[in-house]
Amino acid sequence: MSEPACSIEDVSDAHETARVQSQDARHRRNNAWLQTHWDAVLPQARGKFLAVAGQEAFIAQTPEEAWAWVDTTHPEDDGAIVQYIRPEAGPRIYASHR
Amino acid sequence: MQVTGEWQLRDDGVVRPIMRAKVLGSAGTLASENFLIDSGADRTVLSAVLLARLQLPTQNADPGVTLSGIGGTSEFVLVTTVIALMRDDGVLVRIRGEFAGFTDPKTLDMSVLGRDVLGNFDLIIGRHRNEILLLAPRHRYRIDRE
Numbered sequence: 001m002s003e004p005a006c007s008i009e010d011v012s013d014a015h016e017t018a019r020v021q022s023q024d025a026r027h028r029r030n031n032a033w034l035q036t037h038w039d040a041v042l043p044q045a046r047g048k049f050l051a052v053a054g055q056e057a058f059i060a061q062t063p064e065e066a067w068a069w070v071d072t073t074h075p076e077d078d079g080a081i082v083q084y085i086r087p088e089a090g091p092r093i094y095a096s097h098r
Numbered sequence: 099m100q101v102t103g104e105w106q107l108r109d110d111g112v113v114r115p116i117m118r119a120k121v122l123g124s125a126g127t128l129a130s131e132n133f134l135i136d137s138g139a140d141r142t143v144l145s146a147v148l149l150a151r152l153q154l155p156t157q158n159a160d161p162g163v164t165l166s167g168i169g170g171t172s173e174f175v176l177v178t179t180v181i182a183l184m185r186d187d188g189v190l191v192r193i194r195g196e197f198a199g200f201t202d203p204k205t206l207d208m209s210v211l212g213r214d215v216l217g218n219f220d221l222i223i224g225r226h227r228n229e230i231l232l233l234a235p236r237h238r239y240r241i242d243r244e
Binding site: 024031038 | 104106107109110111112118120127128129130131132141145146147148150151182184185188189190191192193194195196197203204206207208214215218234
């Protein structure tokens with residue numbers, strides 16, 4: 001894998017920009033909700049997959065189950081997030097691991 | 099260009115530098131994702147959880163090429179997609195490229211924004227002032243001494 005190159009461009013489409021701005025607002029709301037509700041989802045979410053959509057949480061066994069919950073429970077929320085919650089809570093150096 | 103990130107409280111009680119982004123999937127839809135800003139990472143890497151959402155065609159890396167960290171190497175694939183960021187002035191920015199993606203959902207708990215993307219910007223990570231900024235012309239930073 002050689003040094004990758006990215007191209008960066010501004011989007012001039014006002015409709016697309018407005019759509020992403022709305023999505024980003026929903027994304028921001030879900031992030032903000034999670035940051036104030038960690039105590040409601042931990043420790044039961046450790047080692048599992050946590051979905052947040054519509055300022056509501058769901059703990060799943062797999063990513064597919066988490067995304068399916070998003071699609072069925074909050075199909076309108078394209079600001080939904082799903083993440084793996086590590087079983088352990090110690091300090092992290094973000095690198096790949098086995 | 100100025101894009102503002104955020105300090106985000108994570109599951110372990112640690113506050114980390116995060117950039118909200120939208121990533122283009124196969125159906126033309128954008129998935130919302132929080133990227134850890136990691137100026138020490140050579141490559142931007144998408145989490146396996148995000149890959150599962152995007153449903154993009156993947157490619158294997160060339161033989162002998164690994165994605166390695168302190169803990170060893172991990173299985174990954176390559177995807178070509180767009181990472182979209184919202185500039186502070188409301189303009190949408192598309193970053194198009196080939197990015198790595200982990201295949202094991204337990205390898206990494208979040209996607210990582212690495213130097214392949216960050217190298218296009220000046221990066222400010224300021225905890226004391228609670229600032230995370232990606233800057234590109236016509237924005238720049240200045241250091242003042244009191």
